[in-house]
Amino acid sequence: MLPAVSDRPPPSPGRGWQDRGMAEQRRDAERDRIWAELVGTARRTVADGLVVGTSGNVSARVGDLVLVTPSGVPYDRLGPDDITGVDLTGRQVLGTLVPTSELPMHLAVYRATDARAVVHTHAVHATAVSTLVPELPLVHYMAAALGGPVRVAPYATYGTDELAEHMLRALAGRSGCLLQNHGTLTYGTGLDQAYDRTAQLEWMCRLWLTASSVPGLTPSLLTEAQLAEVGERLKGYGQRR
Template sequence: MLLAQERAAVVRYGRKLVAAGLTAGTGGNLSCRSPETGMVAISPSGMDYGEIAEEDVAVLSPSGEVVEGRRKPSSEWAMHLEAYRVRSDAGGVVHTHSPFATVLACLGWEIPPVHYLVGFAGKRVPCIPYVLFGTDELARSAASALGEGNAVLLGNHGLLAVGPTLSRAFATAEEIEFVAQVYYRTRCVGEPKVLSDGEMEPVLAKFAAYGQQ
């Protein structure tokens, strides 16, 4: 089976996506790229994450051709491939409909550095205007907005996160959901103190060596 490890990771993190409350039902999608071949293992379209087997995970070529897999790939496959195209350092992509990130996306608000953990994504998380799901326009807009950051809010839709591994992309999605909740709740009761670029720069420097290297 092609990309056995990557497909197993998609199954495992798909279940974690639901368990962590980052999506509901069959919403959201995730993928993992092989550094050796450039091929991408991506979750199937419209399937319950608890029922997805490794054979259900589609394998795509960098140009989007289905190389292997018994199911249709996620409707957002183009957004994943475009994210990998503009971010050669990315090994995993996670798209969620996590509640607080989605609330901010529906408000059209970016996430400023209200908490240092926004550093998982960068100095802030931008928000792009609404674009119809599953389109090349959304793929280009989301990937362009990433820049050197690791997350972007999709207007009236959800969150896209990338990382050098699927594990790191998932961690970024989790941490940004936490920061989104903090930001929304602080805005409900007052005007939060936002960290400056100067305060965020050492955070990003520490995050570069964060965790087990």
């Protein structure tokens, strides 16, 4: 005897599958949004003269995924299909373009801090300062926005774990540092903050170079106590939601 044939439609996927699908769509949309913002930030480093050509690099963390600019590709050529991502071990999990050669530095920052974005540049004035002193002199109170006097990480070959280690030591208690004979690195809670810190660091370096170049005069510098006072005031700076 043949089994009875039911007129009922086959069961549809449960609510859990729908929720999971929607969650994945939201995750992908957020990832794509951050990638677009990252590309915009990378292009801004060129437009503002902080890098030349494909030097420098930018990254952003989305969960356990790190989106990063690819190696050797002009930023004005990057589009949505060029999205490049790695996990926190450096294994590429998204895209086909090779990630930036400075990946060890970016990953070191994400592993050691709560950073959500990192900007690395070859800004002229900041790089010049990195060849002159072990620490940017306290020529302006905005050093407090980076956590204190900005240190210079000793030189090491680009793209190496040694450079990443030097950078982390220079970043201790700071959100930015100079890289000797190389450039700058800053991080923040988002791409805007990381970029603003880079721009601020370059401006302070330019300020110090300008002031210290006047013959017969020496720039006045702030004390650690003065900087600490500014640091407290900056905690309440800006609009409150």
